[in-house]
Amino acid sequence: MVMLVDNCPRCRSQKIAFDVNGLNCIKFYTSLSGDKTYEYEVYCVCRECRKTTMFLCRPLEKNITLDGYDWKNGIFGLKAVAAVGRPISPADLAVEEPPEFLPEHINSAYEEGAKCLAIGCFNAAATMFRLCLDYATKGLVPDGEQGPAQKIKRSLGLRMEWLFDNHILPEALRELAECVKDDGNDGAHEGILDKAAAEDLEDFTYLFLERLYTEPQRLVEARARREERRNKGS
Known part of the structure; x- marks a missing residue:
């Protein structure tokens, strides 16, 4: 056996x-x-x-x-x-699935955040959702003279604000991004987040990752299917 x-x-x-x-x-x-x-x-x-x-x-x-x-x-x-x-464990019950086509380390962080949220560990959930956003946005910030100051690079909240201001992130997501504030004004660092705040952060993280990873890959697959249909018809 x-x-x-x-x-x-x-x-x-x-x-x-x-x-x-x-x-x-x-x-x-x-x-x-x-x-x-x-x-x-x-x-x-x-x-x-x-x-x-x-x-x-x-x-x-x-x-x-x-x-x-x-x-x-x-x-x-x-x-x-x-x-x-x-x-x-019970944390696996009624857990929201992450978006498709995420890098493995971001997928794992999202799953952990969703499980923490499912069992009422709101601050732990927020920490993992912030980690997803941190992983995803670090690669979007350019280096050198085109990039922001080191203080902005180190802070998730300031980094995201810079990415919106420089039109690297879609403006449509800016209002939802209010749940990700500057590090000095974020309840996650004080351990005082409630369920609503953690769920807001989950919603934004899901939409953000979907826009950044899932939608582009779906377009790639749609183009591939279109080419395959055209090749079969020729």
Whole structure:
């Protein structure tokens, strides 16, 4: 039987063996380069307490699934073919999915923020949504004489204001960006954000990332489908 050695969240045993009894592909991520990363929930039973834990796993290689292995009769370790992440928890219930085609580090930060929001950890959620915006906007700021001062580069709020003023970000998003203020005037740094403030930040982050990553990639795919239809018709 396929085996996993990990910590059991049910009985707290450390580095205990689990029997892998099955898996299910729950989604996949497509990067801007077109590579796909598949994500699975893997059904595991602890050999110590005999209780079930579901682990999130991804294949070790891009564009590869885990479906071709003999999970019933195989004799190998799960970690030989997959990166094993955290166990499924109540934080995974009723969680908003991130936009499509995000870079993996931004996707992970968004998912963590959405899970924090789902269980009422509003300041933690805001921190992760701000991290998404921080990752996404740093690459938009030019260096040298064309760029802003270092103080503006270091502050997410000031950086975004500069990007709007210089027409690098669409003006239509400016009003929603009021939820991202200068660092000195941001409740997230004082730990006083409420649910409404965290949800405002989630809404803006989703729309911002969708505009920056999802819409351009959808246009690329639409053009590719159009070319394919034209080639078939010729």
